[in-house]
Amino acid sequence: xxxxxxxxxxxxxxxxxxxxxxNPQTVTEVIDQIKAPDAAELINxxxxxxxxxxxxxxxxxxxVAIFNEPSCERRHEIMEILEADRAAEVLKKISSDERSxxxxxxxxxxxxxxxxxLPENLQDEMRMLLQFPPTTAGGIMSTEYMHLSxxxxxxxxxxxxxxxxxxxxxxxxxxxxxxxxxxxxxxxxRDLVIASPGKAVQDVMRKYPISVHCxxxxxxxxxxxxxxxxxxxxxxxxxxxxxxFVTIDDALDVIIEEHTEDVHKLGGMQALExxxxxxxxxxxxxxxxxxxxxLFIGEMLTTTAMAYFEDELRKAIxxxxxxxxxxxxxxxxxxxxxxxIIRAIALNEAKLSDWTKVLWREICSGLMLGGILGTIGLLRxxxxxxxxxxxxxxxFLVGITLFFTLIGVVLLGTLAGSLLPFALKRxxxxxxxxxxxxxxxxxxxxxLIIYFTIxxxxxxxxxx
Amino acid sequence: xxxxxxxxxxxxxxxxxxxxxxNPQTVTEVIDQIKAPDAAELINxxxxxxxxxxxxxxxxxxxVAIFNEPSCERRHEIMEILEADRAAEVLKKISSDERSxxxxxxxxxxxxxxxxxLPENLQDEMRMLLQFPPTTAGGIMSTEYMHLSxxxxxxxxxxxxxxxxxxxxxxxxxxxxxxxxxxxxxxxxRDLVIASPGKAVQDVMRKYPISVHCxxxxxxxxxxxxxxxxxxxxxxxxxxxxxxFVTIDDALDVIIEEHTEDVHKLGGMQALExxxxxxxxxxxxxxxxxxxxxLFIGEMLTTTAMAYFEDELRKAIxxxxxxxxxxxxxxxxxxxxxxxIIRAIALNEAKLSDWTKVLWREICSGLMLGGILGTIGLLRxxxxxxxxxxxxxxxFLVGITLFFTLIGVVLLGTLAGSLLPFALKRxxxxxxxxxxxxxxxxxxxxxLIIYFTIxxxxxxxxxx
Numbered sequence: 001x002x003x004x005x006x007x008x009x010x011x012x013x014x015x016x017x018x019x020x021x022x023n024p025q026t027v028t029e030v031i032d033q034i035k036a037p038d039a040a041e042l043i044n045x046x047x048x049x050x051x052x053x054x055x056x057x058x059x060x061x062x063x064v065a066i067f068n069e070p071s072c073e074r075r076h077e078i079m080e081i082l083e084a085d086r087a088a089e090v091l092k093k094i095s096s097d098e099r100s101x102x103x104x105x106x107x108x109x110x111x112x113x114x115x116x117x118l119p120e121n122l123q124d125e126m127r128m129l130l131q132f133p134p135t136t137a138g139g140i141m142s143t144e145y146m147h148l149s150x151x152x153x154x155x156x157x158x159x160x161x162x163x164x165x166x167x168x169x170x171x172x173x174x175x176x177x178x179x180x181x182x183x184x185x186x187x188x189x190r191d192l193v194i195a196s197p198g199k200a201v202q203d204v205m206r207k208y209p210i211s212v213h214c215x216x217x218x219x220x221x222x223x224x225x226x227x228x229x230x231x232x233x234x235x236x237x238x239x240x241x242x243x244x245f246v247t248i249d250d251a252l253d254v255i256i257e258e259h260t261e262d263v264h265k266l267g268g269m270q271a272l273e274x275x276x277x278x279x280x281x282x283x284x285x286x287x288x289x290x291x292x293x294x295l296f297i298g299e300m301l302t303t304t305a306m307a308y309f310e311d312e313l314r315k316a317i318x319x320x321x322x323x324x325x326x327x328x329x330x331x332x333x334x335x336x337x338x339x340x341i342i343r344a345i346a347l348n349e350a351k352l353s354d355w356t357k358v359l360w361r362e363i364c365s366g367l368m369l370g371g372i373l374g375t376i377g378l379l380r381x382x383x384x385x386x387x388x389x390x391x392x393x394x395x396f397l398v399g400i401t402l403f404f405t406l407i408g409v410v411l412l413g414t415l416a417g418s419l420l421p422f423a424l425k426r427x428x429x430x431x432x433x434x435x436x437x438x439x440x441x442x443x444x445x446x447x448l449i450i451y452f453t454i455x456x457x458x459x460x461x462x463x464x
Numbered sequence: 465x466x467x468x469x470x471x472x473x474x475x476x477x478x479x480x481x482x483x484x485x486x487n488p489q490t491v492t493e494v495i496d497q498i499k500a501p502d503a504a505e506l507i508n509x510x511x512x513x514x515x516x517x518x519x520x521x522x523x524x525x526x527x528v529a530i531f532n533e534p535s536c537e538r539r540h541e542i543m544e545i546l547e548a549d550r551a552a553e554v555l556k557k558i559s560s561d562e563r564s565x566x567x568x569x570x571x572x573x574x575x576x577x578x579x580x581x582l583p584e585n586l587q588d589e590m591r592m593l594l595q596f597p598p599t600t601a602g603g604i605m606s607t608e609y610m611h612l613s614x615x616x617x618x619x620x621x622x623x624x625x626x627x628x629x630x631x632x633x634x635x636x637x638x639x640x641x642x643x644x645x646x647x648x649x650x651x652x653x654r655d656l657v658i659a660s661p662g663k664a665v666q667d668v669m670r671k672y673p674i675s676v677h678c679x680x681x682x683x684x685x686x687x688x689x690x691x692x693x694x695x696x697x698x699x700x701x702x703x704x705x706x707x708x709f710v711t712i713d714d715a716l717d718v719i720i721e722e723h724t725e726d727v728h729k730l731g732g733m734q735a736l737e738x739x740x741x742x743x744x745x746x747x748x749x750x751x752x753x754x755x756x757x758x759l760f761i762g763e764m765l766t767t768t769a770m771a772y773f774e775d776e777l778r779k780a781i782x783x784x785x786x787x788x789x790x791x792x793x794x795x796x797x798x799x800x801x802x803x804x805i806i807r808a809i810a811l812n813e814a815k816l817s818d819w820t821k822v823l824w825r826e827i828c829s830g831l832m833l834g835g836i837l838g839t840i841g842l843l844r845x846x847x848x849x850x851x852x853x854x855x856x857x858x859x860f861l862v863g864i865t866l867f868f869t870l871i872g873v874v875l876l877g878t879l880a881g882s883l884l885p886f887a888l889k890r891x892x893x894x895x896x897x898x899x900x901x902x903x904x905x906x907x908x909x910x911x912l913i914i915y916f917t918i919x920x921x922x923x924x925x926x927x928x
Contacts, residue, residue, distance in 0.1 A: 035674075037691045071691065162658055171654045189653050190635045194626055210499075226716045227501045227535070231695060248712050249693045255716065256690065259723045260807050266730055267803020267900065268796055276808035277818065281825060285832050288800050295796050296837050300844060302788035307854050313784055317777055320784045324766035324791050324908050331795075332732055332759050332901040336752050339731020343724050344740035354741065361745060368749050373760050380764060390771050436731065436900035437796040444788050 036065040040072035048074060052081045060086075064093045067102070070253055073278060076105035079114065088117035097142040097250065100129040128243070137221045137235045138214035140254070141244035145234070146174040148201050150184055155197035161189065172232030172247055176205045182240045183211055211236045214243055219258050222251035262346075265430065266339065268295065268437035291437070298441040302327075305445055309452040316463040318392055319455055322377075322402055323448070329373055330409035330447040331440030337362055337417030338439050342431045345421055355422045362418040363411065370410030374403035394462050401451075401458045408454065409447040416442050500529040504536035512538060516545045524550075528557045531566070534717055537742065540569035543578065552581035561606040561714065564593040592707070601685045601699045602678035604718070605708035609698070610638040612665050614648055619661035625653065636696030636711055640669045646704045647675055675700045678707055683722050686715035726810075729894065730803065732759065732901035755901070762905040766791075769909055773916040780927040782856055783919055786841075786866055787912070793837055794873035794911040795904030801826055801881030802903050806895045809885055819886045826882040827875065834874030838867035858926050865915075865922045872918065873911040880906050 019026060034042075043051050043066060055063045055078060066072055067079075067090050079087050079102055091099060091114055103111060103126060115123060125143055132138030146164065148157045157174070165171060174192070176185040185205030195204040211234045212221050225233055225248050232247045261271035270287040272279050306313070313320055341358060344350035350358060378399040385395040392398070417439045421431035456464055483490060498506075507515050507530060519527045519542060530536055531543075531554050543551050543566055555563060555578055567575060567590060579587060589607055596602030610628065612621045621638070629635060638656070640649040649669030659668040675698045676685050689697055689712050696711045725735035734751040736743050770777070777784055805822060808814035814822060845863035849855050855862050881903045885895035920928055 035692065037693070158657060161654075165654060165658055189657065190625075190629060193622060193653065193657065194629055226713065226720065228499065229501070229713045231712075248695075248716065249690070252690045252712065252716055252719065255719060255723075256811070259719075259726075260811065262723075262727065263730065263803050263807045266727065267800045269800045269803070272804065275811070275813040276804050277814060277821060277825075281828055284804075284825075285829050288797075288829065289833055289836055292793075292796055292800070292833055292837065293840065296789070296793055296840060299789050299792045302792075303785045306785045306788070310781060310785075314781050317774060317781075320777055320787070321767045321770040321774075323784070323787055324770070324912065325760070325763050327788050328763045328766075328791070328795075328901075328904060328908060329756075329760055331792075331904070332756055333752075335899070335901050336731045336733045336756070339727050339733070340736070340740050340748075343727045347720070347724065347739070349739040350741055357741060361741075361748075364745055365749050365752065369753055369756055372753055373756065376757065376760060435799070437792075437799050440792060440795070440904075444792060448788065 036062075036069050037071060039066050040069040044071075044073050048077055048081065052078050055090075056083060056086055060089055060093070063090055067094045068098050070098070070101070073275070076102050076110070080107065080110040084113070084117070087114055092118060092122065095142055096125060096129065096144060096244070097140060100126060100139070101134075104130065104134055132214055135218045136214065137212045137216045137218065137246055138243065140218050140221075140250055141214075141235045141246050142250075143244040145232075145242070145245045146171055147181075147242070148174050148176050148187070150176050150178065150202035150205075151200050153197065154192055154195045154199050154201060154204060157187075157201050158192055158197075161192070172245065173234075175209075175234050175242055175245075176201055177242055180239075181242055183209065183234055183236055183242050185209055186234070209234065211240075211242075212246070213237070218246075218254045221246050222254040222258075225251040226255075262342075262432045265432040266342070266435050268292075268435040291435075295437050295441050299444060301445045302448055305448045305452075309448075312452055312456060312464055316455070316459065318390075318398055318463070319401075319451075321390075322405075323451070325377070326402075326405055326409055326451050327440075327444045327447050329406055330413040330443035331436070332413070333366065333369055333410045334413035334417035334439035334443050335436035337365075337414040338421060338434050338436065339417075341418045341421045342434065345425055345431050352422060352426060355419065358418050358422070359415070362414040366411035366414035367407065369414070370407035373410060374406035377402045377406055392463075394459070397458055397462055401455045404458070405447075405451045405454050408450045409443065412446055412450065413439070413443045416446075500526075500533050501535060503530050504533035508535075508537050512541055512545065516542050519554075520547060520550055524553055524557070527554055531558045532562050534562070534565070537739070540566050540574070544570065544574040548577070548581070551578055556582060556586065559606055560589060560593065560608055560708070561604060564590060564603070565598075568594065568598055596678055599682045600678065601676045601680045601682065601710055602707065604682050604685075604714055605678075605699045605710050606714075607708040609706070609709045610635055611645075611706070612638050612640050612651070614640050614642065614666035614669075615664050617661065618656055618659045618663050618665060618668060621651075621665050622656055622661075625656070636709065637698075639673075639698050639706055639709075640665055641706055644703075645706055647673065647698055647700055647706050649673060650698070673698065675704075675706075676710070677701070682710075682718045685710050686718045686722075689715040690719075726806075726896045729896040730806070730899050732756075732899040755899075759901050759905050763908060765909045766912055769912045769916075773912075776916055776920060776928055780919070780923065782854075782862055782927070783865075783915075785854075786869075787915070789841070790866075790869055790873055790915055791904075791908045791911050793870055794877040794907035795900070796877070797830065797833055797874045798877035798881035798903035798907050799900035801829075801878040802885060802898050802900065803881075805882045805885045806898065809889055809895050816886060816889060819883065822882050822886070823879070826878040830875035830878035831871065833878070834871035837874060838870035841866045841870055856927075858923065861922055861926055865919045868922070869911075869915045869918050872914045873907065876910055876914065877903070877907045880910075 043054060046054065055066065067075055103115065106114065115126060146161055148160060161171065161174065171189050173186050173188055175183060176187060178184055185207050186209035187201065187205040191204060210224060210228055210230065212224060214235050214237050221233065230248065232245045234245050235243050237243055264271040268291050270290055272284065272287055341350060381391050381395055381399040381402065385391050420434040420439060424434055425431045507518065510518060519530065531539055567579065570578065579590065610625055612624060635653050637650050637652050639647060640651060642648055649671050650673035651665065651669040655668060674688060674692055674694065676688060678699050678701050685697065694712065696709045698709045699707050701707055728735040733755050736748065736751055805814060842863040845855055845859055845866065849859040884898040884903060888897055889895045
């Protein structure tokens with residue numbers, strides 16, 4: 001892909017997308033003038049066959065550039081129907097992290113067909129990369145790092161970079177390794193350019209560079225890159241041998257992906273792996289049904305609780321009118337508390353040991369918020385009762401019941417919402433699982449019990 | 465801050481934090497051995513006075529390094545109580561984006577005291593930066609970019625870089641500008657090192673580099689950096705004049721910040737700006753109370769709806785038992801749909817024009833999911849009724865009512881959850897505002913109406 005191409009405005013891109021959709025043949029002309037990430041978006045709009053056809057017609061550099069884009073969906077599927085020669089060439093030329101990403105997703109037949117076309121050294125590398133789980137540092141790393149030896153001079157090092165730098169690849173950092181490939185230091189190209197040419201690399205490198213272990217979770221790696229403002233971090237094995245590196249733009253992709261997972265979990269479902277419109281309907285229903293069924297069964301306890309209070313309900317039908325209002329208020333305050341705490345834990349702003357501090361804050365918040373809602377509820381009943389008989393002669397007692405119930409339920413909601421993420425974290429689970437629906441289900445059952453208990457205390461002898 | 469320092473493990477960091485908390489004087493020894501981002505975390509644990517004291521005692525480079533960390537909280541407050549000379553020196557030496565971040569947050573007195581201590585050229589620069597809203601490209605950019613002229617040679621350019629590169633700053637890219645500072649091209653240090661030294665810069669630079677406008681929203685800037693795999697993007701004004709650049713690590717911070725905002729909104733509240741434990745209790749209650757009150761008032765409609773069906777409730781008390789179960793199922797399915805669509809819109813996977821496709825998918829999902837829950841509900845009633853009289857003699861009709869109600873309510877939930885984010889987006893609002901509680905409130909009221917309508921159709925002449 002040539003480096004001198006125009007960037008698209010979203011409008012122009014939308015128009016091109018329409019054009020390509022209605023007339024797939026024109027895609028080659030269009031793609032010739034735009035950058036690879038935009039080209040990948042257009043390829044996404046084509047049918048699988050048209051996409052493969054298009055990628056056949058391009059000069060090989062363009063095809064490689066598009067296959068190097070993580071945003072190009074279905075790369076593994078396209079690879080399988082691409083003509084064998086082209087597939088082999090693309091696979092050889094794309095960067096190592098994208099290569100392992102694609103190979104991981106090939107069918108067994110596709111793998112058997114394509115992997116043997118790779119040069120011996122790349123096959124070895126693939127075997128090494130594929131042994132790491134796909135969401136670890138080893139699973140997402142690139143292997144094309146620049147390595148220098150400690151006692152070469154700065155000018156030798158610059159010549160080495162010049163000779164070994166592959167077209168189009170950023171150089172994030174050069175790593176200085178000993179004879180056994182163990183990490184001694186890191187040095188940026190800038191530091192090399194600035195240093196006096198005669199000095200030894202080991203005298204100008206940064207010692208104790210930050211590194212990650214090949215089995216570290218990708219989210220941890222992303223957080224380290226963000227915290228230490230690094231452009232790349234070397235990945236090492238148990239013996240401190242450097243295996244590759246993860247770059248900040250990979251980290252950005254990881255963080256965006258994890259964010260999607262979080263939002264799905266917060267919505268009370270299993271995270272989708274594919275984009276919404278690209279997922280199959282059945283797959284999507286499966287990911288949603290699981291939690292929905294669990295929540296439904298949990299929520300059935302409300303039916304049991306209500307049946308237990310059937311007598312009270314029969315005597316004071318007015319009490320039923322507030323049930324949805326009460327349970328939803330508990331759920332809403334719980335949802336707020338959960339979202340605050342989930343995020344504070346994710347950002348490391350709240351540690352496990354902070355749970356008592358959080359408890360105290362949430363007791364205060366819950367009492368205040370419950371007091372506010374309780375007052376509004378009481379006012380509503382008072383105002384209505386001045387004009388309508390809906391709430392009966394004992395409207396004031398009903399109002400007081402509502403007032404205290406709301407304080408209790410909102411307090412319960414904030415406590416459940418704030419402590420559940422800590423409990424999940426303590427158990428080694430993802431705090432984001434304590435979704436609004438999950439918290440609401442817990443609070444609903446307990447909220448009804450609070451409601452009927454307060455009602456029987458206040459209304460006994462009057463309505464009950 | 466020296467470049468050869470150890471990285472902390474979280475454990476060690478926790479232990480140091482305890483030590484520093486119990487004995488603030490030891491902080492200088494500790495900080496001397498660790499990297500700036502870890503030092504910033506320790507400084508966060510100190511009282512404001514201890515933090516300022518600590519930052520007075522350090523060599524100036526260490527103090528500057530810590531002030532350059534976005535994770536160092538309360539930088540503006542520390543700056544105000546720092547001794548005047550030190551404050552002036554730190555402010556002069558930190559990077560331009562952090563400087564404008566800190567100055568924005570100073571009190572008017574602090575600004576009046578500190579800004580005049582800056583050299584004339586930095587004062588001008590600050591005036592320029594402060595005119596941009598804090599969440600735009602102009603508001604977060606750095607100004608220390610490396611600029612080259614188009615007709616200097618590659619070797620001259622390298623010498624220029626060598627002479628002008630400030631200690632500790634990454635060089636993300638060099639920008640090639642014409643006489644009026646307009647952007648002609650971009651070139652990385654790697655490309656310069658590789659190019660033949662005699663060539664002109666304009667012959668080796670990348671033409672048509674991607675740039676952003678100074679008033680573009682920071683989230684858009686972050687998305688462009690992510691999409692085009694850039695390490696930095698130049699920021700230009702209306703005349704294409706380069707004002708500065710935004711780096712990918714700034715983008716990472718922006719994305720993490722926006723994620724926090726999203727999670728808070730999804731929880732049904734206004735986003736907090738400060739970390740949870742650092743926010744004042746009153747501020748937090750305010751941000752939560754607003755939405756909680758709106759939702760409570762909306763949810764009051766359920767009371768009105770129930771009052772309307774009071775006769776039916778009185779005749780068939782068994783119907784009340786399922787109310788929490790029904791409204792929560794609608795809310796849960798709505799929460800799932802909303803989280804899927806909010807995220808798909810944020811990632812540009814679903815465009816406004818895709819709403820009909822989404823509608824169709826959600827009708828299918830809603831019918832399937834509702835059918836599953838309805839069947840479980842019916843089974844539960846059937847099994848219970850084999851042993852207990854809870855659901856009365858007409859248990860089968862009650863079960864059928866529940867079955868159809870669940871299909872209707874779950875369908876309603878998926879439709880409300882999936883279409884509301886589109887509607888908000890269309891109105892120019894943030895789709896993440898369609899939080900689980902918001903969707904649930906809409907669905908609750910409509911769900912009760914569906915329930916009682918179906919009940920009166922099926923149970924008329926039997927229970928009703």
